[in-house]
Structures are given as structure tokens and as C-alpha cells.
Amino acid sequence: MIAAFPSGRIILENGDERSREPLTAVPDDSVAVIVREAVALEAAFARLRATERREPYPEYASRREALKALASAIRRCTPDMVEAANADFGGRSHSTTKLGDVATMLRELDYQRSSLRRWMAPESRRLARHFRPARGEVQFQPLGVVGVIAPWNYPFRLALGPAAAALAAGNRVLLKPSEFAPRSSALIAELVREAQLEEQIEVVQGGERVAAALCSLPLDHLFFTGSTPVGRRVMRAASEHLTPVTLELGGKCPAVIHPSASLERAARRIVAGKLFNAGQTCMAPDHVWVHRSQAARAQGIFEAQIRAQYPWLISNPEYTAIINREHLQRLERLLADAKERGAQVNVVNPSAERFGPDTNKLPPALISRVSPEMAIAREEIFGPLLPLREYDDLDEVIAALHDGGSPLAAYYFDDDRARCSEFLRRSRTGGACINDVMLHSIQDDLPFGGVGASGMGRYHGKEGFETFSHKRAVFYQTRRNWSELLIPPYGSLAKRVIEWLAR
Numbered sequence: 001m002i003a004a005f006p007s008g009r010i011i012l013e014n015g016d017e018r019s020r021e022p023l024t025a026v027p028d029d030s031v032a033v034i035v036r037e038a039v040a041l042e043a044a045f046a047r048l049r050a051t052e053r054r055e056p057y058p059e060y061a062s063r064r065e066a067l068k069a070l071a072s073a074i075r076r077c078t079p080d081m082v083e084a085a086n087a088d089f090g091g092r093s094h095s096t097t098k099l100g101d102v103a104t105m106l107r108e109l110d111y112q113r114s115s116l117r118r119w120m121a122p123e124s125r126r127l128a129r130h131f132r133p134a135r136g137e138v139q140f141q142p143l144g145v146v147g148v149i150a151p152w153n154y155p156f157r158l159a160l161g162p163a164a165a166a167l168a169a170g171n172r173v174l175l176k177p178s179e180f181a182p183r184s185s186a187l188i189a190e191l192v193r194e195a196q197l198e199e200q201i202e203v204v205q206g207g208e209r210v211a212a213a214l215c216s217l218p219l220d221h222l223f224f225t226g227s228t229p230v231g232r233r234v235m236r237a238a239s240e241h242l243t244p245v246t247l248e249l250g251g252k253c254p255a256v257i258h259p260s261a262s263l264e265r266a267a268r269r270i271v272a273g274k275l276f277n278a279g280q281t282c283m284a285p286d287h288v289w290v291h292r293s294q295a296a297r298a299q300g301i302f303e304a305q306i307r308a309q310y311p312w313l314i315s316n317p318e319y320t321a322i323i324n325r326e327h328l329q330r331l332e333r334l335l336a337d338a339k340e341r342g343a344q345v346n347v348v349n350p351s352a353e354r355f356g357p358d359t360n361k362l363p364p365a366l367i368s369r370v371s372p373e374m375a376i377a378r379e380e381i382f383g384p385l386l387p388l389r390e391y392d393d394l395d396e397v398i399a400a401l402h403d404g405g406s407p408l409a410a411y412y413f414d415d416d417r418a419r420c421s422e423f424l425r426r427s428r429t430g431g432a433c434i435n436d437v438m439l440h441s442i443q444d445d446l447p448f449g450g451v452g453a454s455g456m457g458r459y460h461g462k463e464g465f466e467t468f469s470h471k472r473a474v475f476y477q478t479r480r481n482w483s484e485l486l487i488p489p490y491g492s493l494a495k496r497v498i499e500w501l502a503r
Helices: 028-054 060-089 094-120 157-168 182-194 208-215 228-241 263-279 292-309 325-340 394-403 417-426 461-467 482-486 492-501
Strands: 002-004 010-012 024-026 123-125 135-142 145-149 172-176 201-203 221-225 245-248 254-257 287-291 344-347 365-368 385-391 409-413 431-434 469-476
Touching: 028 145, 028 172, 028 201, 028 208, 060 094, 060 157, 060 182, 094 157, 094 263, 094 461, 145 157, 145 208, 157 172, 157 182, 157 221, 157 461, 172 208, 182 201, 208 228, 221 228, 228 245, 254 263, 254 394, 263 292, 263 385, 263 409, 287 292, 292 365, 292 385, 325 344, 325 365, 325 385, 385 394, 394 417, 409 417, 417 431, 461 469, 482 492
Parallel strands: 145 172, 145 221, 172 201, 221 245, 254 287, 254 409, 287 385, 365 385, 409 431
Antiparallel strands: 002 010, 002 024, 123 135, 135 469, 344 365
């Protein structure tokens, strides 16, 4: 028997121990694979560490050039990115890849290049008057070698976005794309070669075993995007080396429609956000709260919006498939459980198409009469299923939001500014949109991240640069200064100064 370890090494039954704490038991015929993965990962980490020690503080010009090279490679490889994502999903909207992966990535790279000199400049800070004429500043120092573990749902954006922020901050990056999008992952490695960034970014391929091994390396920072349960395991593994982590997780992001708001406008925007990438977005509206007086009308309006935006599904190139059969079956189980427990399920299939085993596309469904014991009310959905929940008073919504943890985002529809402010004040979420969904996440100068169960840490724009930087405090002393008085032995003047400072 051989066991894999978080370090990526192995231990044999004969006592040839090369690590501690087994992670997973594996069959004997996997020995070669384990060894190959371990050697590749540790070699990649060693190369990055050696490069970082040769040049611990890349200058502005080299950082800017790296970002420019990455943007140029993305532009040249866009058709390949579209085809790779389409193959990985078994049918992914080309528009989704161009909007969700390519365009957002290019805009962020442009913003980083235009802002980088300003971000890198030391920040002058105020000193107490009795320490003047000394001065103080904050310097932004690269952390060193950082790890990035990316998910499959936006395979390029969620891998290259954190990597680009780390490059802007002057770091080297050990990047593991998702094994569930193998063609996209292979293309990411090719993109790095195309941009000639092999000394700044090492791309490692593999599954859960490689991810676990990466988490257990002595990295200077670890950035993970994925589910909350896996985020907990990542944090535990990173704690062995006290590696700081950024966790971009998810949660059940609510959309709330006030009865005075336009139901048609809200439904149009919510449906567009929900069905973008077939709901496989961490900040997609998970469920909608509608006032009880509008519940019946809302059903019809939401169904009409689905039919208008996606008049057919299986052969519609703009309607994305579910990533794999396992995820599809999980969504089908959520629907079956809801039906068994008394929910009303309205599957919206505008052209009455037959969804058989030859497609991973799943028709949208509206679910009403949702009760708390249903799995669909407790688990993050991550697909084209949309529960419509009823409320009588906004207090019910706020209470449910708090009881369910702090989601990655919340969306509130109302034209009354005072009520909008009240909702924002009383809710606790990673981000929020008023009268729209998801658009806060693609603004260059707004931070993105979760809070509580939906994650920790921020990136995008300046916050991404700061996440991957050490903010070092520096104090510059002058030849003559008042602090000389505070060196023992204390004379009468020094004692008077100490008394004055302690008042």
C-alpha cells in the first residue's frame, strides 16, 4: 500500500517514510503517477523560489512588461480559449467565454498597467509631532512565491486574474488550473509559454492530490477559489506553514425585489445573470425573494423572461452546458428532493426539446413553495435552477440572510434610496448590487471578495495588488531628534517629557 501526502511525497509500507500524515490511500499502480506529480510540483516550486531569490524586487518596467505580454498572448489565443472552454463544457457559449474570461481579463490587465506605477510608490504616513522631523512611509514589498488554485467555471479568468495581480505585485506564481477543464488548463500553460513568463509563472497540472500537495508547500501566500467545504481544507493545510490565504468561495446569493420595483425589469436582469454560464457562477443569483402579493405574477414574468432570452436550448450556442455528468446529476437530485418535499417545479423548456443522455445541458427551472428542509434551500445551487421564495416583510429576508451565512453577494431591487441604504446597512455580504446583478464584480476599481463563510481577502484592482504585497512600515530617523531624550539614564527634562506624553 502507498499513501499520498499533502507534501506531494509518498510513504511505503516498508517504512521508507518521506513525509508524514497520509492524505489519501491509492492503489499500487498509481505509484508512478504520484512520484511524477510530486517531483514536478516540487521542482516547479524550487525553480520559482530560486528565481525569487535572485530578483526579490522586480522593478516597475519588468512587471509592466509581464502584464503586457500576458495581455498580448490572451489576444492572440482568444479563438483557442473559446474552443477549449467549449470542449471542456461539452457546449459553452462563445459569448460567455469572450465576456466572462477574455474581456474581463484584458480590461483588468489594462487597468493594472495604467495604475502600477502609482500602486508601487511608497505611501507617506503621518508621524506624531514629538518624533518629527523624522518621517514614515509604507512600502509595498513582494511576498515571494504564491500559489493559486483555480476552479473550472471561468477557467481562464479565475486562474489568470489572481496570477496577474500577483505579477503586478512582483511575485512568482505556482498556478494549478482545474482538472475538470483539462483543455483550458493545458492552454493556460501554453499561454504562459506564449507570453514567455515561465520564470514568473509555473503551471502544474493534476487533480485533488496535486492541489493538496500545493497547499502544503511553504508558500508566501495561497489564493484559492472554490467551494466553502474545500476552502476549509485548504486553510487547514496552509496552516502547517502559517501560509496566509485568500479564499474566494460562494454561498447562496439572494436577489430581493421590493413590491414597488418593476418586476419585469428585475426579472429580465436576474434571469440574464442567473443563466449566464448556465448558473455556474459563484455570485449568480441563487434564489429570489418576491413579496407574497406578487408571487403568482412573478412566476409568469420570470418564465416569460427565460423564454425570451433562450427560446430554444439544446442547439442554442448561447446556452451553456453543465460542466460534467456528476454536476448535472447533483442538480437533478436537488430538483427531485424539492419535488418530494412538496415544492412546485416549473421546468421551462420553450421548444419542448428532449434532454437525453447525449447532452449535459439542463433546462432552467423555477421552484416555488420552497421550505427550509429542502436541499435546494440549504445548498449552493450553481446551476440554472431558480427558487422563487415569498416574504411578507423585509425583516424575514434579512433574518434568512443572516441565518444562511454571509453570501458572496446580494442584489436588491428598489427605486427608493432610503430603503436601498437600509438594506445595505442591515445585510452582511461580500458585495452588492442595487437594481442589477453581478456587475460589481467586473468594475476595475471595486474590490471583489467574500466575508465570513463566503471567503476572506480581496482582489481586483488595487486590492489585488495589496493582497499580494507586504505593506512594510519604514521609519526614517534624522541626525537630531527628540527621541534622544528617551534614552536612559533619564534626566529631569526627560522625565518631564515622559510625564507629558503619558497625560
